[in-house]
Amino acid sequence: MEDKIISILHDMHPETDFSKSYTNLVSDAILDSFDVVQIISELESSFSISISALDILPENFDSVESICNLVKKYIK
Amino acid sequence: MKDTVYYNQLISKFFDTAKNNQEKIAVREIDREITFSKLYCEVLFLSKKIEHLLKNKRNQRIGVFISKSIESTVADLAILLSGNVFVNLDTKNPVARLKSICDNCCLSIVIRKSASENVEQFFSGDVLDYCIDDIEKIDPYDFSLNNSIDDFLNRNYFKNVDTDPFCIINTSGSTGIPKAVALTHKGFCDFTNAAKKSKIIDGPEIIGSLSPAYFDIYVFELCLLMDSGSTIVIIPENLSLFPLKILQMLHDMSVTYIFWVPTIMVNIANKDFLSYVNLPSLKKVWFAGEVFPTVKFRYWADKLPKTQFVNMYGPIEIHVDCLFYIVPHDFPIDRPIPIGKPFYNTDAIILNDDNLITEPNEEGELCIRGSSLALGYFNDKKKTESVFVQNPLNKYYPELIYRTGDIVKLDGSGNYCFVGRKDTLVKRLGYRIELSEIEHVALAKIENIKNACVIFNEKTNDLIMYYESAEPIDNSLLKKNFMSLFPRYMVPTKYCHCRELLKNPNGKIDRNYYKNRE
Numbered sequence: 001m002e003d004k005i006i007s008i009l010h011d012m013h014p015e016t017d018f019s020k021s022y023t024n025l026v027s028d029a030i031l032d033s034f035d036v037v038q039i040i041s042e043l044e045s046s047f048s049i050s051i052s053a054l055d056i057l058p059e060n061f062d063s064v065e066s067i068c069n070l071v072k073k074y075i076k
Numbered sequence: 077m078k079d080t081v082y083y084n085q086l087i088s089k090f091f092d093t094a095k096n097n098q099e100k101i102a103v104r105e106i107d108r109e110i111t112f113s114k115l116y117c118e119v120l121f122l123s124k125k126i127e128h129l130l131k132n133k134r135n136q137r138i139g140v141f142i143s144k145s146i147e148s149t150v151a152d153l154a155i156l157l158s159g160n161v162f163v164n165l166d167t168k169n170p171v172a173r174l175k176s177i178c179d180n181c182c183l184s185i186v187i188r189k190s191a192s193e194n195v196e197q198f199f200s201g202d203v204l205d206y207c208i209d210d211i212e213k214i215d216p217y218d219f220s221l222n223n224s225i226d227d228f229l230n231r232n233y234f235k236n237v238d239t240d241p242f243c244i245i246n247t248s249g250s251t252g253i254p255k256a257v258a259l260t261h262k263g264f265c266d267f268t269n270a271a272k273k274s275k276i277i278d279g280p281e282i283i284g285s286l287s288p289a290y291f292d293i294y295v296f297e298l299c300l301l302m303d304s305g306s307t308i309v310i311i312p313e314n315l316s317l318f319p320l321k322i323l324q325m326l327h328d329m330s331v332t333y334i335f336w337v338p339t340i341m342v343n344i345a346n347k348d349f350l351s352y353v354n355l356p357s358l359k360k361v362w363f364a365g366e367v368f369p370t371v372k373f374r375y376w377a378d379k380l381p382k383t384q385f386v387n388m389y390g391p392i393e394i395h396v397d398c399l400f401y402i403v404p405h406d407f408p409i410d411r412p413i414p415i416g417k418p419f420y421n422t423d424a425i426i427l428n429d430d431n432l433i434t435e436p437n438e439e440g441e442l443c444i445r446g447s448s449l450a451l452g453y454f455n456d457k458k459k460t461e462s463v464f465v466q467n468p469l470n471k472y473y474p475e476l477i478y479r480t481g482d483i484v485k486l487d488g489s490g491n492y493c494f495v496g497r498k499d500t501l502v503k504r505l506g507y508r509i510e511l512s513e514i515e516h517v518a519l520a521k522i523e524n525i526k527n528a529c530v531i532f533n534e535k536t537n538d539l540i541m542y543y544e545s546a547e548p549i550d551n552s553l554l555k556k557n558f559m560s561l562f563p564r565y566m567v568p569t570k571y572c573h574c575r576e577l578l579k580n581p582n583g584k585i586d587r588n589y590y591k592n593r594e
Contacts, residue, residue: 010552011552014551014552014553014555014556015556015559026314026317027314029313029314031317032317032564033316033317033340033505034505034564034565035317036317036318037343051347052347053319053320053347053348053349053351053352054320054352056318056319056320056347057318057320057321058314058317058318058321061317
């Protein structure tokens with residue numbers, strides 16, 4: 001799952017090495033508004049989930065780890 | 077008597093507005109705010125610095141390299157007060173693009189927040205550092221000093237008139253250099269008055285400001301601040317990724333008015349964000365910049381039954397907008413929302429290919445007449461003359477119209493309806509993009525690309541580049557290259573290699589073929 005998420009991020013930002021443990025994807029403005037919408041839609045189609053509005057918050061997108069945790073929450 | 081005072085510039089009205097609203101908040105950020113009297117004080121202070129640096133020269137272009145904040149607002153107003161023209165820069169633009177904008181606009185000064193910002197890599201003139209360390213410490217301006225702003229505006233040998241430029245807004249240009257639209261004091265006064273006359277805006281508003289400072293929507297918000305004492309609530313850029321946070325902020329700050337692009341409103345509708353936040357204060361919602369799908373509009377209308385919704389239409393070249401349509405809450409879901417009727421003091425004519433007024437139901441190019449026309453494209457006579465042209469219906473005296481390039485037609489009730497574009501301009505995520513600019517720069521700057529055709533897919537929001545080269549080029553390499561040349565919204569999202577691009581019989585790339593493949 002982590003590899004898939006890294007590959008989604010890498011497709012958007014080939015200049016950034018997401019395998020390193022970035023923890024401030026949002027606060028350091030590595031991701032912008034287009035990215036977040038796209039990440040959500042790719043996560044939803046790759047993992048067949050539907051992310052609730054209440055989970056679309058900065059803290060759930062700040063690192064590969066937090067995105068992983070978010071997805072896990074939906075895959076039962 | 078007050079209402080009869082005549083202003084030829086909104087900045088002179090700002091003096092009275094500030095005087096009448098001294099303790100009111102003028103600009104709010106998430107964790108700080110500034111009152112009108114303190115804002116006025118800062119504007120005066122900075123404009124004196126600018127005058128000193130320019131030795132009282134006027135109508136000079138001054139870049140503001142500060143992202144939207146209290147400081148950028150002070151800078152814009154101070155530039156106006158000093159009789160000069162503000163050019164708000166996108167601080168996230170690649171250096172090459174910033175340099176091209178600075179050169180093209182012949183900037184005299186760039187204002188930045190601190191010396192840590194490396195403005196020198198794209199600009200070689202005077203740089204002014206401006207930052208407020210502590211708003212608490214600002215001494216509010218003492219309006220009892222009896223200085224009228226007119227003394228300030230008139231004391232130089234060279235007086236500003238309302239046809240002087242107010243600001244320059246840079247937008248995508250088909251030849252690879254951004255087009256610099258020169259807008260006037262008169263145009264913004266005219267639009268502000270027209271909006272009031274149409275009764276879609278009245279008293280002071282609390283504005284939930286999401287538009288970047290380098291967009292015309294923000295410039296209009298600034299006009300509302302100067303004109304009516306409206307408060308600008310600055311929504312931080314990184315919040316804009318998270319609708320729940322934005323809506324919470326609108327709620328907490330009792331925002332009454334928003335003027336947004338449909339992209340964000342569609343995102344909010346898609347995830348049903350409005351179910352989680354109540355917005356009882358929000359009275360007016362304006363949207364512009366692209367087509368708002370009716371089904372998404374209906375979501376907003378159902379959630380906010382007491383709010384007025386206005387679809388605004390207009391290219392930057394006519395000062396904000398020239399047509400508007402107040403959308404009824406029960407607008408039929410299967411019909412596109414019209415762009416409406418012209419504002420007060422604006423005439424919108426539809427011309428066919430023979431430059432004649434179209435018949436009812438006939439499509440044609442929308443052309444605009446009136447005080448709202450921009451001066452043209454700064455430093456680009458040729459481009460200006462191609463779209464700001466003599467009114468073909470009038471052969472007796474000079475009269476310009478602006479050819480929008482938008483194809484429209486009238487519906488049964490006299491509303492204008494958008495049909496499409498004459499050229500390759502598209503709207504992506506609310507931004508205006510000339511597809512040919514991307515193609516032009518790709519050929520000039522990226523090795524091995526011999527030909528390119530960029531297509532926009534409205535359904536998926538993808539920008540697809542078909543390119544011609546001997547061997548396929550690595551996608552991530554292409555993307556990296558484009559990211560160093562363009563702002564994010566212009567970077568193609570998909571790349572397709574072709575040995576040779578398909579041409580139509582007259583030798584041009586067959587854009588329609590590629591368009592239809594999507």
